[in-house]
Amino acid sequence: MARPRKAQELDIxxxxxxxxxxxxxxxxxxxxxxxxxxxxxxxxxxxxxxxFRNKCALLIAMRDEGFNRLYEVKAAVSERMRSDPFGxxxxxxxxxxxxxxDNPTLYRLMFSPPPKLGVGDDPWSSENGRRVLALLLNxxxxxxxxxxxxxxxxxxxxxxxxxTVHGAVSLNLENQAMDPTAKWDATRDVIDTLMEMIAVTxxxxxxxxx
Amino acid sequence: MARPRKAQELDIxxxxxxxxxxxxxxxxxxxxxxxxxxxxxxxxxxxxxxxFRNKCALLIAMRDEGFNRLYEVKAAVSERMRSDPFGxxxxxxxxxxxxxxDNPTLYRLMFSPPPKLGVGDDPWSSENGRRVLALLLNxxxxxxxxxxxxxxxxxxxxxxxxxTVHGAVSLNLENQAMDPTAKWDATRDVIDTLMEMIAVTxxxxxxxxx
DNA sequence: CTTAAAAGTTAACGTCATTTATTTATGGAT
DNA sequence: ATCCATAAATAAATGACGTTAACTTTTAAG
Numbered sequence: 365m366a367r368p369r370k371a372q373e374l375d376i377x378x379x380x381x382x383x384x385x386x387x388x389x390x391x392x393x394x395x396x397x398x399x400x401x402x403x404x405x406x407x408x409x410x411x412x413x414x415x416f417r418n419k420c421a422l423l424i425a426m427r428d429e430g431f432n433r434l435y436e437v438k439a440a441v442s443e444r445m446r447s448d449p450f451g452x453x454x455x456x457x458x459x460x461x462x463x464x465x466d467n468p469t470l471y472r473l474m475f476s477p478p479p480k481l482g483v484g485d486d487p488w489s490s491e492n493g494r495r496v497l498a499l500l501l502n503x504x505x506x507x508x509x510x511x512x513x514x515x516x517x518x519x520x521x522x523x524x525x526x527x528t529v530h531g532a533v534s535l536n537l538e539n540q541a542m543d544p545t546a547k548w549d550a551t552r553d554v555i556d557t558l559m560e561m562i563a564v565t566x567x568x569x570x571x572x573x574x
Numbered sequence: 575m576a577r578p579r580k581a582q583e584l585d586i587x588x589x590x591x592x593x594x595x596x597x598x599x600x601x602x603x604x605x606x607x608x609x610x611x612x613x614x615x616x617x618x619x620x621x622x623x624x625x626f627r628n629k630c631a632l633l634i635a636m637r638d639e640g641f642n643r644l645y646e647v648k649a650a651v652s653e654r655m656r657s658d659p660f661g662x663x664x665x666x667x668x669x670x671x672x673x674x675x676d677n678p679t680l681y682r683l684m685f686s687p688p689p690k691l692g693v694g695d696d697p698w699s700s701e702n703g704r705r706v707l708a709l710l711l712n713x714x715x716x717x718x719x720x721x722x723x724x725x726x727x728x729x730x731x732x733x734x735x736x737x738t739v740h741g742a743v744s745l746n747l748e749n750q751a752m753d754p755t756a757k758w759d760a761t762r763d764v765i766d767t768l769m770e771m772i773a774v775t776x777x778x779x780x781x782x783x784x
Numbered sequence: 785c786t787t788a789a790a791a792g793t794t795a796a797c798g799t800c801a802t803t804t805a806t807t808t809a810t811g812g813a814t
Numbered sequence: 815a816t817c818c819a820t821a822a823a824t825a826a827a828t829g830a831c832g833t834t835a836a837c838t839t840t841t842a843a844g
Contacts, residue, residue: 393689395688398800409802410803410824411824413801418802476682476686478603484749485749485750527742527744531739532734541695607831617793619833
């Protein structure tokens, strides 16, 4: 047989990304054979080339989808914590860490992509990456309005903040010797340590809520 | 020809690691063909299997050598700064960042190894990794003796410290859009921000030197 | 000398990514 | 209704690599 019936008109592009994310997750490695992706989608490997220039393009699409999902998660927390910006800094970081620990391989693809992919940019230079950073900067700004980090350069603080959270996640992610709970505890502990340092800056400030 | 003369008794094991580090560096990717490694060493690909179980074993050896070199660098700085522990925290971090930015691919292999390698441990669970962490913890401890971070849990601070520096390095490393100077400036800025937060903890403390 | 182990080499195999050549449904024009 | 050009897959072919198998030759011991 060649071209299948119109019945199964299921956009291969989207399904490929979706299935690849699953396969990559269960395999724990983004080095997944294209034939397996094709099989999961329900087509043959060369068929994928009609939707992606090559395997790298598929992985890049998957990476973008990762930033999409991360943004969705963080945006939801931001919405929920609208009235408590300092609390958002903590809860947003928790959510970020949880996303990373729940999707370790996807997270690695997002932040440590193999050079093959040719994505030689900051995570925040993509649209969704930028929006994730914007959420953080906004949280910092509103926290500052309430007395934390008085006089601090927010972009500078933001990059340090992200560095710390990303670093903690990144260091704990690979460790197969830790069970999920231990990874989470260790990561949260770093976040808490960071939050405490920031909390101190607002402690003696009359504006700080806590 | 088969077995070469005893004259060229050049330990293939070490040379392979050495040459792989070079190749990986100039290629910007640790996905280097085994035949190229062999050629650089001066033998054929299958010959490498007499010294490494497989390609992963070679990469693991290379990773260990990376931790070796990182430790050497940090130990030298520690030695030089023996009288100024707080200064060591900064200079040691600078040295760490410089090592990472100078050896981006090796650093990625050390801290974001492909799961294939099966190194599912903390960086600091290897001997040299542990020693790098020990240098940091020692710097923190002596800084605390001089009035910084009063009452703080040092292991906790240490992990946050490493997370921040590693995170900053890690985020800036991939960015091919930045020239080396810009990467260095951005990374150093994060380190400086962190150091300033720590400096504050000692500012009003009579013991703190600065 | 003989010979067995050591250490390579060449040749062969298997797994993938990717390309080429074919096949067949689809939708509009006659 | 029928025919045809195009779109979209498929099957078969290619090529790069990691790895293993089957020889070959140096080395060192008896």
